[in-house]
Amino acid sequence: MTTIIQDLLPDLDRATLPRFIAIEGPIGVGKTSLARRLATTLNYDTLLENVDDNPFLERFYRDPAANALPTQLYFLFQRTRQIQQLRQGDMFNPLRVADFLIDKDPLFARITLDDEELRLYDQVYEQLTIDKPVPDLVIYLQAPPDALLARIHKRGVPAERAITADYLRRLSEAYTQLFHYYDEAPLLIVNTRDIDLAASDSDYRQLVDYLLTIKSGRHYYNPQYHPPS
Numbered sequence: 001m002t003t004i005i006q007d008l009l010p011d012l013d014r015a016t017l018p019r020f021i022a023i024e025g026p027i028g029v030g031k032t033s034l035a036r037r038l039a040t041t042l043n044y045d046t047l048l049e050n051v052d053d054n055p056f057l058e059r060f061y062r063d064p065a066a067n068a069l070p071t072q073l074y075f076l077f078q079r080t081r082q083i084q085q086l087r088q089g090d091m092f093n094p095l096r097v098a099d100f101l102i103d104k105d106p107l108f109a110r111i112t113l114d115d116e117e118l119r120l121y122d123q124v125y126e127q128l129t130i131d132k133p134v135p136d137l138v139i140y141l142q143a144p145p146d147a148l149l150a151r152i153h154k155r156g157v158p159a160e161r162a163i164t165a166d167y168l169r170r171l172s173e174a175y176t177q178l179f180h181y182y183d184e185a186p187l188l189i190v191n192t193r194d195i196d197l198a199a200s201d202s203d204y205r206q207l208v209d210y211l212l213t214i215k216s217g218r219h220y221y222n223p224q225y226h227p228p229s
Contacts (some may be wrong), residue, residue, distance in 0.1 A: 017042065017212065018136030022101040024169045024179075025141035027163070028148035028155075032199035034141065035099040041208060047082055047098035054078070054180075055073075058159040060112075064167075068112035072121060076105050080128040102132050103182070107174045135185045137214060142176075143192045145169045186214050191222040 021038065023031045032048060039046045051057065056071040079102055085225070109121045143151075145168040152160050179189065188211055195203040210221055 003112070004110065016215075018214075019095050019140065020098070020133065020134040020135045020176075021096070021137045022185075023139045024099045024101045024104055024175070025143075026148055026168060026175055027034060027160070028151040029141040029143050029192060030151075030197055031099040031141060033157070034139070035097045037198065038208070039097040042095070042097070044095040044097050047096050048102075049075075049100050050078060061159060061162040064112055067136045069117045069121070072105075072109050072112060073124065075108075075129065076121070076125060079105060083129075083132060093102055094207050098131075098135070101135065101138055102129055104175070104178060105129075108171075111170050111174050137211070138182070138185045138187045139211065140175070140187060140189045141192050142189065145172055148172070183218075186216050186219075188214055188219045188221060191220075195223055 004074050004204055019042075022034050023038075025031055035048060036047055038044070054071060055075055058065050060067040060071040079100060082170060083102055087179060106122070109118055109125075113121055148168050149163070149165050152163055165206060179187065190207065195207075197204050206223065210219075
């Protein structure tokens with residue numbers, strides 16, 4: 001199958017492509033779908049969160065206060081283990097698209113843990129993330145909380161049924177604050193409210209065409225919605 005690189009950018013020097021891309025954003029925004037599609041386009045490997053493996057997650061959605069710490073620590077251990085595997089494999093296969101950025105992990109901790117739990121979490125986080133790899137490009141996907149909730153309901157994952165609009169609002173605000181200050185890697189902020197990067201070839205192609213031109217700095221991709229005539 002002809003890739004987008006071959007189809008739209010035939011003269012592109014593959015040596016200039018970002019070798020490690022991290023995609024971030026709140027639950028329901030489409031991180032994993034975009035990571036998989038972009039990996040196929042670029043012929044990269046994926047580095048994906050194993051959300052379904054977390055035995056505490058469904059309990060967290062039902063009762064956040066009682067289950068936040070084990071849920072958060074499980075994800076932290078899982079993500080740092082994957083990052084360690086990434087470092088070990090760099091010599092042989094350094095081309096990857098991830099559906100998470102390890103820097104976002106404290107974001108969840110700060111909105112779900114109490115003060116004592118957060119102090120414990122911070123100590124563990126600092127020890128586990130020393131010498132973390134920095135992506136060549138970070139893609140931050142945004143969408144309004146009501147759109148996120150609609151997408152979550154549409155995909156119908158049982159463990160996500162208890163997610164509330166208020167939780168998504170607080171999560172979205174935390175992501176906004178995180179990326180307002182983020183400057184460790186080139187950053188592309190994408191408004192996904194009116195586009196479907198998983199199902200629409202046109203939406204996806206336009207985004208790829210744009211992101212492959214990014215070399216440094218902060219960029220905003222805010223496609224305007226055009227209703228059908």
